[in-house]
Amino acid sequence: MTSLPLISVDPDARGRRPAMPPRHLADLDLPGRQALVTELGEPAFRAKQVSNHYFGRLVRDPAQMTDLPAATRERLAGTLLPTLLTPVRELACDDGATRKALWRLHDGALVESVLMGYPDRVTVCISSQAGCGMACPFCATGQAGLTRNLSTAEIVDQAVYLAGVAASGAVAGSPPRLSHVVFMGMGEPLANYSRVVAAIRRLVAPAPEGLGLSQRHITVSTVGLVPAIRRLASEDLSVTLALSLHAPDDGLRDELVPVNQRWKVSEVLDAAWDYADTTGRRVSIEYAMIKDVNDQPWRADLLGRLLAGKLAHVNLIPLNPTPGSRWDASPKPVEREFVRRLRDAGVSTTVRDTRGREIDGACGQLAAAEDRDSDPRAATA
Ligand code: SF4
Numbered sequence: 001m002t003s004l005p006l007i008s009v010d011p012d013a014r015g016r017r018p019a020m021p022p023r024h025l026a027d028l029d030l031p032g033r034q035a036l037v038t039e040l041g042e043p044a045f046r047a048k049q050v051s052n053h054y055f056g057r058l059v060r061d062p063a064q065m066t067d068l069p070a071a072t073r074e075r076l077a078g079t080l081l082p083t084l085l086t087p088v089r090e091l092a093c094d095d096g097a098t099r100k101a102l103w104r105l106h107d108g109a110l111v112e113s114v115l116m117g118y119p120d121r122v123t124v125c126i127s128s129q130a131g132c133g134m135a136c137p138f139c140a141t142g143q144a145g146l147t148r149n150l151s152t153a154e155i156v157d158q159a160v161y162l163a164g165v166a167a168s169g170a171v172a173g174s175p176p177r178l179s180h181v182v183f184m185g186m187g188e189p190l191a192n193y194s195r196v197v198a199a200i201r202r203l204v205a206p207a208p209e210g211l212g213l214s215q216r217h218i219t220v221s222t223v224g225l226v227p228a229i230r231r232l233a234s235e236d237l238s239v240t241l242a243l244s245l246h247a248p249d250d251g252l253r254d255e256l257v258p259v260n261q262r263w264k265v266s267e268v269l270d271a272a273w274d275y276a277d278t279t280g281r282r283v284s285i286e287y288a289m290i291k292d293v294n295d296q297p298w299r300a301d302l303l304g305r306l307l308a309g310k311l312a313h314v315n316l317i318p319l320n321p322t323p324g325s326r327w328d329a330s331p332k333p334v335e336r337e338f339v340r341r342l343r344d345a346g347v348s349t350t351v352r353d354t355r356g357r358e359i360d361g362a363c364g365q366l367a368a369a370e371d372r373d374s375d376p377r378a379a380t381a
Helices: 030-039 045-056 070-080 152-167 189-204 226-233 250-256 265-279 297-307 332-344
Strands: 086-093 098-104 110-117 122-125 129-131 146-149 180-183 218-222 240-244 283-289 312-318 348-351 378-380
Touching (some): 030 045, 030 070, 045 070, 110 152, 122 152, 146 189, 189 218, 218 226, 283 297, 312 332, 332 348
Parallel strands (some): 122 180, 180 218, 218 240, 240 283, 283 312, 312 348
Antiparallel strands (some): 086 098, 110 122, 129 146
């Protein structure tokens, strides 16, 4: 039906097995960790102790795990908490309220995460894949293609690591506790479905099993993989679904979001409404405003007709510039008219702030380039 990159989104499915990282406690539920600890000849309760350090205290240094016998501390921590993410660089902007972290994975792949502090909450935007196979032409990540899926623990560890940064008070003017996670970094989360769902379960399980976040504070973004949206609706999770729509008509969406050649606007919206019905959660419709491409008044009206009366909220995103892109952000008056028309149609609409724009940490800018070590905005090496 299509020669879309969608067919090759999962490298595992092509028979070429990517080098996955060592097993980490965040890959396992608590019984799985207890079984592993028992295999090491240690009492099962050690699994809870190490889990409590990692998820409850945000500690990963064995020297700080003083409730473990000194003789076995290193071995337990080495087995349960292998290093997954090596910090390469951290950039800060917005007076320190936004911090982008670049990590190197065990096989050299690079991924990024962004920590955003607000007066009432702290959010991390995490990656689910190294690169992305969805090829959205306006997105920096999509230009480089997919390297591999991240493991469950590689996904979770981004949030745990940055929760530790927040807890250290590094995000001025924000509460110290991480409260929200959005799967809007590199990759299409639903193309790495089982690991992403396992990661969500770790993030919401109370410590020591997991990080203890509220399901309602987790957002999973997708370009519209319809079978996966329907599967997510059946998981008994009440996370927010964010649908990257970007165009209300198939002609344009086929170009902006190539997966639309496989699942059309009507199909993806049907799946989104079924998700809303099943979970009771309002669907967030993401729409990047691109000058003279998708910002015409008639498209606002068409979008308004598609969404009127539905459990949906539109999040308009001023397009972030990416190197070499031929597209630009819509002018503010055009954006305001788009908002007006949607609201007149009865559709709840807001314009997203452009956090992280100066450090390429904003939506569509995450590309994990490592060639900016001399960047004067680097906060740490
Ligand atoms: S917008 Fe999202 S799905 Fe599209 S290429 Fe970029 S990371 Fe992938």
